[in-house]
Amino acid sequence: MNNVQFKEACINTAATSKEEILEACKAIVSEKGLAALNMRAVAKRCNIALGSVYNxxxxxxxxxxxxxxxxxxxxxxxxSKYKPGISFTEYMEAVFKKIKKGTVKYPDFFTAHSMNFTGNSKEEARKKMYGYFSSVKREMLCILQADTAVKKNLFSKDFSEEDFTDLVLTNFIGLLILQKQSCAVLIAGIRKIIYP
Structure with missing residues (x-):
């Protein structure tokens, strides 16, 4: 048996699940960044034939x-794992910490992932990202509306709760993209605006 035959014989021919392949993808992204992710790297990581990844x-x-x-x-x-009665600013700090923890596990993920696509795929990747942020926005709105410490009559037709959460979320995403380690300035600004 030559080296090529031996290598092929050692490849895992057992069916690897989609979940196992995605776990391997996340490990590669965590260790080497999204730019290192490709079909061959995943096949090697899973010890399967390249064609198995294409399946x-x-x-x-x-x-x-x-x-x-x-x-x-x-x-x-x-x-959501946030306690009932959490203030809007406590919630925003908790979400920031949660996402920052994710950026430690997946370095440069926020800045790199949309650059690794072409054409329609780039737009689809952006939609996925904004889909996750939209769920955060919906939760932000619910928590803002439930926060009893917010100034009475603060919001109006020209300055709605939805507009405010959009503004906060845009700044929040900006901090993450710029890889800021703290959201303290944003939280201080929110406090000045919404609390008496």
Whole structure:
């Protein structure tokens, strides 16, 4: 048996699940960054044939898209874990810490992921990212509306709660993209605006 035959014989021929492939993708993104993610790297990491990866993902963009979504899911989780009665500013600080923790596990993810796509895939990746932030925005709005310490009659037709959460979220995303380590200035500004 020559070296090539031996290598091929050692490849894991057992069916690897899509979940296992995505776990390998997340490990690669965590260790080497999103730019290092490709079909061959994943096949090698899973110890499977390259064709096995193509069974689940028809292209590199499809693989990266699924990996990006899996990383976002890993960072945000599925359900809110915030205590009832949390103030709006406490919530924003908690979300920032949660996402910053994710950026430690997946360095440069916020700034790099949308650059690894072409054409329609880039737009789809952006939609996935904003989908996760939209769920944060919905939760932000609910928590803002439930925060009894907010100034009475603060919001109006020209300055609605929805407009305010949009403004806060835009600044919040900006801090993450700029890789700021703290959201203290944003929180201080929010306090001055919404609390007496």
């Amino acid at each position: 689940y993902f028809y292209s590199k963009d499809a693989l990266i898209m699924a990996a990006v979504e899996s990383v976002w899911h890993s960072i945000f989780g599925t359900a």
